[in-house]
Amino acid sequence: MKNLETKLGRAVFRNPLFGCSGCVGHAYELAPYTDLSQYGGLSLKTVTYLPRVGNPADRICEVTAGCISSVGLPNKGPDDYFANVVPKALNVLDPDQAIVSVAGDCVEEYVELCERVQDLFGNRIAAIELNAACPNASHGIGYFSRDAKAASELIHAAKSSVDLPILYKFNTNFENYLEVGKAVSDAGVDAIFTTSTPMGIKIDIKTKKPVLGNTIGPACGPAVLPFGMLRIWNLYKEVEVPLIASGGAASWRDVIEYMLAGASAVGIGSAHFATPDIVPGILADLKEYMEREKLDSLTGLIGAAHR
Amino acid sequence: MKAELIKKQVITGKDTLYVFRCPEIAEKALPGQFVEVKLSAEFFLRRPVSIFDCDGSETISLLVRSVGKGTEYMLSLAEGEVLDILGPLGQGFSLPAEPGKCLLVGGGIGLAPLYYLAKCLKKQGNDVQLFFSPRRDAQLLDAIDNDQFPAVIAENRKDIADRLPQSIEGMQYVFSCGPEGLLEQTALECIKKDIFCQVSMERRMGCGIDLCKGCVVAVYTENGLEYKKACCDGPVFDAKEVAFHEKP
Incomplete structure (x- = not known):
């Protein structure tokens, strides 16, 4: 009997394949094109404390071996999100799969959002994702991913306010990411969900201008896989909590490689754009791999490349 | 598929x-x-x-x-x-409830979505005419059965400004696809004359199915300016709705 169950702190998911926030809409947009039951977890697009219109066009463009995008977390704010978006998402996801992603400017805003999520959907979702990789009006981009003290305070505050498992969506593109990762781990987060997408730019050689309305944006896709791999490799040695890797994963091979580097689960992100039904295929391939390798579980692979 | x-x-x-x-x-x-x-x-x-x-x-x-x-x-x-x-x-063009006089305004490769529209309009009993620009791209019209769709061909941008208003005169329905400058000119002319007009907006898309929220078009709504998405709210929009120069 193959067992793909994936334990991330207090949360238990049906398998280690996750849909990354920002690349899978709010699940219901994806539902007509795939079998959502094949996901371990799926993070909805982030809600912020205040509504955001998002960035001007263009927001996304292709580059070699990937794309760069800067969407700017557009959302109509918590009232609309909790009344309309989450209930619609929960029509297509099971409670053990749904992850609500929240972001604020300060600890208090994150905590208030967490409390509302727990009050409204506490028994219908698997976990809350604290998006610490996003723009921060007061302190600049990725504040909670590059300030270890702030990150630790945020985890403590969220954990003392809600019972739901907490995932930390963590931008590893700062020099001190190991220090921050350790602080988050020590603060008792259930799992760290990395985003390892370095900033990039695309210039249109006809208009001689940057393509993105926001000028720069994170690069995603196969191009960033080895960089994400190294971050997981390094974090695995430093932190005690499970890691959900993301950055360029698009096949069962990438998933196994991330697990060998130290990930307990793997997020599939921008690969959905061209292949919205990618996850059921990867899951089937993983099961075939387990069959070939005579494995009942993948947990023995986690961090195996370090041993 | x-x-x-x-x-x-x-x-x-x-x-x-x-x-x-x-x-x-x-x-x-x-x-x-x-x-x-x-x-x-x-x-x-x-x-x-x-x-x-x-x-x-x-x-x-x-x-x-x-x-x-x-x-x-x-x-x-x-x-x-x-x-x-x-x-x-995506959302395509709205066919008229009652047949009438239709003008299709195409700029360059913006002709692409207008041919199938022209055929559907014709089948419905509409009178269909084409306004195309620029003349250097007129060979594109070889891709369509243009005996059925009489075309006015403008030389360039200045010629559009001179001739488009006259071509729109007397039309009941106008549909346009092409460079945004042409769409805007068409939209303005139709709004002035109170003629139904739809425009097809082009944007870079990440997925085409509303996952990435990338392909935004600024539109006027009852709540003010908002972004809608070309992939699922469009690519065809009501001409009165599109904010060609403003951002939310």
């Missing part, structure tokens, strides 16, 4: 017509909708392409201008090759 390329026809030095057999899309496609074409592993994103023609049961046609690596790659496709095409996607 699997789509077999059954015919490839060079129209101009830079424009090619591709006919695909794909009943799943052909049975459902409406004028103004688009498809997302997966090319090779070299290309990370699909390419959004307007549906140029459709027989309603078996085939769809795409008229594609080679402007970048993806569209240049398409030139290498051979008849018999099978591609993965997603569609039909």
Whole structure:
């Protein structure tokens, strides 16, 4: 009997394949094109404390071996999100799969959002994702991913306010990411969900201008896989909590490689754009791999490349 | 969906017509909708392409201008090759409830979604005329059965300004696709004359199915300026709705 169950702190998911926030809409947009039951977890697009219109066009463009995008977390704010978006998402996801992603400017805003999520959907979702990789009006981009003290305070505050498992969506593109990762781990987060997408730019050689309305944006896709791999490799040695890797994963091979580097689960992100039904295929391939390798579980692979 | 390329026809030095057999899309496609074409592993994103023609049961046609690596790659496709095409996607043009006088305003490769629309309008009993610009692209009209659709051809932007108002005069329905400057001119002229007008907006798309929230168009709503998405709210918008120069 193959067992793909994936334990991330207090949360238990049906398998280690996750849909990354920002690349899978709010699940219901994806539902007509795939079998959502094949996901371990799926993070909805982030809600912020205040509504955001998002960035001007263009927001996304292709580059070699990937794309760069800067969407700017557009959302109509918590009232609309909790009344309309989450209930619609929960029509297509099971409670053990749904992850609500929240972001604020300060600890208090994150905590208030967490409390509302727990009050409204506490028994219908698997976990809350604290998006610490996003723009921060007061302190600049990725504040909670590059300030270890702030990150630790945020985890403590969220954990003392809600019972739901907490995932930390963590931008590893700062020099001190190991220090921050350790602080988050020590603060008792259930799992760290990395985003390892370095900033990039695309210039249109006809208009001689940057393509993105926001000028720069994170690069995603196969191009960033080895960089994400190294971050997981390094974090695995430093932190005690499970890691959900993301950055360029698009096949069962990438998933196994991330697990060998130290990930307990793997997020599939921008690969959905061209292949919205990618996850059921990867899951089937993983099961075939387990069959070939005579494995009942993948947990023995986690961090195996370090041993 | 699997789509077999059954015919490839060079129209101009830079424009090619591709006919695909794909009943799943052909049975459902409406004028103004688009498809997302997966090319090779070299290309990370699909390419959004307007549906140029459709027989309603078996085939769809795409008229594609080679402007970048993806569209240049398409030139290498051979008849018999099978591609993965997603569609039909998006909100197309609204056909008039009552037949009337229709003008289709196309700029360059913006002609692409207007041909299937023209055929549907004609079938419905509308009087259909075409206003096309610029003349240097007029060879594109070889892709359509232009005996049925009399075309006014403008030389250039100045000529559009001189002749478009006259062409719109007396029309009941106007539909446009092309460069934004042309769409805006068309929209303004129709708003002044209180004529129904829809425009098809082009945006870079990440997915075409509303996952990435990338392809935004600024629109006026009762709540003020907002972003809508070309892939699912459009690509066709009411001309009065589009904010050509403002951002939310």
